[in-house]
Amino acid sequence: MPAMENIAGNLFLIGLMGAGKTTLGKHIAQILNRPFYDSDQEICKRTGVSIPTIFELEGEQGFRDREAAMIDELTALDNIVLATGGGAVMREENHRRLRERGTVVYLHACPDVLLERTRCDTNRPLLQVADPLAKLQELYNVRDSVYRSAAHIVIEANRQNCHKTAENLLQAWAQKQA
Template identity: 65%
Template sequence: MDDIAGNLILIGLMGAGKTTLGKQLANKLRRTFYDSDQVICERTGVSIPTIFELEGEAGFRCREAMVISDLVQQKNIVIATGGGTVLQIENRLKLQQNGHVVYLHAQPEVLLGRIAHDKNRPLLQVSDPLAKLQELYTIRDPIYRTTAHTIIDVDSPYSIHTVTRIIRLLRKPSQQLSLL
């Protein structure tokens, strides 16, 4: 039985497990799951790297903002956002006001181990992907922290344990929600 009210929104860097955990959470809570990046691809008919190539990051962020606006209007869903969704203040406010935001926190070294061979990550197509992840972490970690209602460490490779921890935390709203 789903006794967690409202939308559940996952934020964090690429490789944190937003899509994997989001699908599992949606299944366990019997909710519809949306990956904002996947919705962008479905609407445009092209991949994220193609959008970056044709429109640049600014064009992609514009499309992302439209998708976030649409998704948060739905009720009782699970949303996995793109890693950079929180860069726009409008997105942060929409996420915070329309759901419970969970920051899936992991160190850059852990993230790189998960996504090192994924060519669908345009921001990591550089000579030193770890340095790029560390740069993104330095910039985005404070933003994720101020946007999130709950912060949970996802360095563990066992996603089913993480799903259980997230659900347990969300069912105890009166407590400070952080598991670092």
């Protein structure tokens, strides 16, 4: 494990749903003794309703507007760990704010692994379709290059356990700052 005192600034985790942003983010925040935020969870706290309810009432555009405001607010904080929603970086303003206000890490995982992790989760409106694997593959095809362009660091998050992925991420972040 790298020396934690060498790691400064914000850490922002991006990637598709099921990549492990929230799980890994909480773990890293605990290691670094920093506040952890999940932009989707913060939106739910503020609105008092679930993401699927926001999609149902306001559509994806309404949700994305709320998400942009939340990303702006959270990225303005100091020394935090933030897990973003899977589609957050698709909006240019979010992409820019994340890159300018912290270190962006893309947790890369393949669609079949993502499906395995999200199969039983009904809180993912984009996966409430007849063929969720095809939807994940479609999202991956569209978003992978955007995630890579937003990221300062890319970490493989396919099959490793959370502790090993966290160690790899912290090591890469420390090296980037050295």
